[in-house]
Amino acid sequence: MSSIIQKLPDHVANQIAAGEVVQRPASVVKELLENAVDAKATDIKLIIKEAGKTLVQVIDNGMGMGEQDARLCFERHATSKIRQAEDLFDLHTKGFRGEALASIAAIAHVEMKTRQDQQELGTHLVIEGSKFVSQEVAVLPQGTSFAIKNLFFNIPARRNFLKSDVVEHRHIIDEFQRVALAHPQIHFTYYHNGEELFNLPPSNFRQRIVNLFGGKTNEKLVPVKEETEIVSIAGFVTKPEFAKKNRGEQFFFVNDRFIKNGYLHHAIMAAYEGLLKDGSQPGYFLFLQVPPHTIDINIHPTKTEIKFDDEHSLYAILRSAVKHSLGQFNVAPVLDFERDPNLDTPYQYKDAEATVPTIQIDGNFNPFADEKPAKSYAGSGYRKAEPAASWESLYVGLKQDTETIVGEELPEFPSAGFQFESEAVTTSLFEEHEAEPAASKTYQIHKKYIVNPIKSGMVIVDQQRAHQRVLYEQFLTNMTVQQAASQQLLFPLELYFSPNELSLVAELKDALVNTGFVFEAMHADRVVISGLPVNVAESEVSIVLEQLLGDLQDGVPESSFSQNDSIAKSMAKSLAVKTGTYLTEKEQENLVNGLFACKEPNVSPFQKPTFITLRVEDLDKKFAL
Structure with a gap:
């Protein structure tokens, strides 16, 4: 009887291990950069094409490898980092498993060039899917160069699971940043599709x-x-x-x-x-x-x-x-119980007695006298002011002046006065109807819900979700028709972002322009905005964009509709009125009317109910006990 259990071939075992080690191109970048650091390199270059799907290349000036080590490093469980199990608890290097290069070589085309310092010639080795294609001697600079081409070429199912180039490139940048931050003494350079993205000289x-x-x-x-x-x-x-x-x-x-x-x-x-x-x-x-x-x-x-x-x-x-x-550093409030000597009583006033204030009284002052003396405290004494005219003199001749003015303006009327004919109230030509009832008022409860009476009972609206729905449909309409209104800023606004965030802003630029943003310029570390959508305040711009970048950090949808939908949802979430905000009666009415004018007023953009209806019958049941 034949044995059921069989030992897997090396190339199959390597492909299985690759599923654990190599999940995406960023995994290859991590392994190769860490190997370059372990090789004591002082200058490391990372070259990427098409987000690593076509090429991942790492060039370093480290120790390099000899001819035998160059061949042996692609074997499973081959490593120079540990010798025994106890070494796992005294690690001073990055990689130690000995599976990374073997796993990478099993699912890609690998080209390695390496030379040690004391050697005149180096080794040029080519592997395709765990198969050695060639190994020859070559004239090379000191260090090692790994070029990983056509990742997952023999596992198309794994290749199909990769995300878009933008998402995969963002993961590569994350891995590059982690290694570069951990080793500021090393010079790192990063190229993507022939363009230099980072040039990090040795620094603190x-x-x-x-x-x-x-x-x-x-x-x-x-x-x-x-x-x-x-x-x-x-x-x-x-x-x-x-x-x-x-x-x-x-x-x-x-x-x-x-x-x-x-x-x-x-x-x-x-x-x-x-x-x-x-x-x-x-x-x-x-x-x-x-x-x-x-x-x-x-x-x-x-x-x-x-x-x-x-x-x-x-x-x-x-x-x-x-x-x-x-x-x-005075960022957080701190209790300080030390006495400030500047607040102590001066020494010369220690035994001095307090001076009692004096009060000066004018015994000749009579408030009922016709002529009141005015006091002037210039110096130590006071003086009497000139007698003021009696108050009746202010109104003398006022009636005569008024009659004269009226007589001059309207000479046809006698100056004695005017008589106007009163309008007689006549009966209405139409039947008198009972006055129309006033529009139903809205009420706000706990600065969270808006109650609006209707014939069958009442509608209770969640103000935050309702506003999200209104804004969401407005933004989506503007992006679809591409006719968004924009308000120009008197002074352009500069917003600073990291290179990773700037690449995301550049990708979203067209969709943001359709919502009303006007980009004046985009620099290496900032964007200049000269116009905003009409419902976005200048103080809210950074909050809106930060929320947008945070929501889309895992990837921007490839289709334009999905992209517009994601942007509209994010902006609506940032700009919607929050729970706890007081709304005037007019604002409440506008929000309720705007909600029921939407195409789908029942749910928010995040598929949560925006309002509930409470009927009179439901209230009657509550009281029927």
């Missing part, structure tokens, strides 16, 4: 953050530094007023490795307690140095999650360090 950590996220980032940063036996913390957090809706600028690095940890993130949020608006997220760029034996890195396939031995102590230290920094 603060300058690296500014180079990656724009020049305006510098004024947002607050330094954090703490040294303890358990952990050493260094880095920056952002000021509360620059908090955003999304979590894009949040980076934890443990021993120079980027990680994600919800528990430590909660410690940061606890430090900002009372300083942030609801739903806002602070930015932070924090380095944590801990003893390698106190953490376990090998608990997640992507190595972005770490298990700490003493998380509770880390939580307390991190929370106190951030809170102390916010208070030290």
Whole structure:
């Protein structure tokens, strides 16, 4: 009887492993950049074409590899980072599994060029789908160059699951930023489709953050530094007023490795307690140095999650360090019980007696006298004013003057006065009808709901959801017909964004123009806006765009209708009147009328009910007990 269990061929095992290691082009970028860092490179170039689907190339000036190592590095479980299992708890490098290059070579065309410093010639090696095509000696510069072409060429199902180029490129930028932030001493350069996006010279950590996220980032940063036996913390957090809706600028690095940890993130949020608006997220760029034996890195396939031995102590230290920094730099309110010597009583007044104020009284003052003396306190005495004329003299001759003026203007009438014929009230020519009842009034309850009486009972409208529906249909109509009204600004508005956000704004520019935005210019780190939609205030522009970028950070829909729909929903959510806002009776009526003039008044853009109807019969049942 034949055996049921069989050992898989290497190329099949590599493809299965590739599903764990290589999820998208960004996974390849991460592995190759980390290998270049481990090779002690001081200059690393990343070259991308078509968001990594066509080409991912990393060139470094590191140690390079010999002929034997160049061939062996593509074997499964081949690594230079560890020798025994105990080494897993004393890691000082990035990659250590020994599966990355083997997995990548199984699903792509790989071309590697490498040369060591002391060698005159290097090795040029080509692999296609785990098959060695060629290996030859070549004249090469020192270091290593990996070119990964046609990713997932032999797994079309995996290739079809990739997102659009914009989404995949955004993931690549995220991985590039994580490695570049962790190693500010290395020179990084990033090219996409022949265009240089980042050129990051060696610098300190603060300058690296500014180079990656724009020049305006510098004024947002607050330094954090703490040294303890358990952990050493260094880095920056952002000021509360620059908090955003999304979590894009949040980076934890443990021993120079980027990680994600919800528990430590909660410690940061606890430090900002009372300083942030609801739903806002602070930015932070924090380095944590801990003893390698106190953490376990090998608990997640992507190595972005770490298990700490003493998380509770880390939580307390991190929370106190951030809170102390916010208070030290006058970002958070601090109680100060130290006495200010400037507020003390001067020494010369210590034993002096207080001077009793004196009161001066004019004994000759008579309020009933015709002539009242006016006091002038120039100097120490006073003087009498000239006697004022009697008040009756102000009205002498007024009647005669009035009659004269009337007589001059209307000479045909006698100056004695006028008599007007009173209009007789006659009966109406038409039948008298009972007056029409006044329009039903609306009422606001708890600054959240609007009650509008109707014949069968009453309608209760959720003001926020109703306004979202009204704005959503307005924006969608403007973008469809492309005839949106715009209000010009007296002074153009400059808004600063990171390169990643700017690329997203550039992609959405046409749709935003159709809503009423007017873009005067787009620079490397900012956009200049000279016109706004009529229902967007100047103070709300940054909030609207920030909310829009946060909602679409996972990807912009490819079809124009889906893109317009997403933009209209995001802008309606940002601009709609919020719960807790007082509305006048006129505003309530306009909102209710606008809602029932919509095509779909029953639900908000997010498919939640906008109003309910309460009939009189329902009320009668409540009282029929």
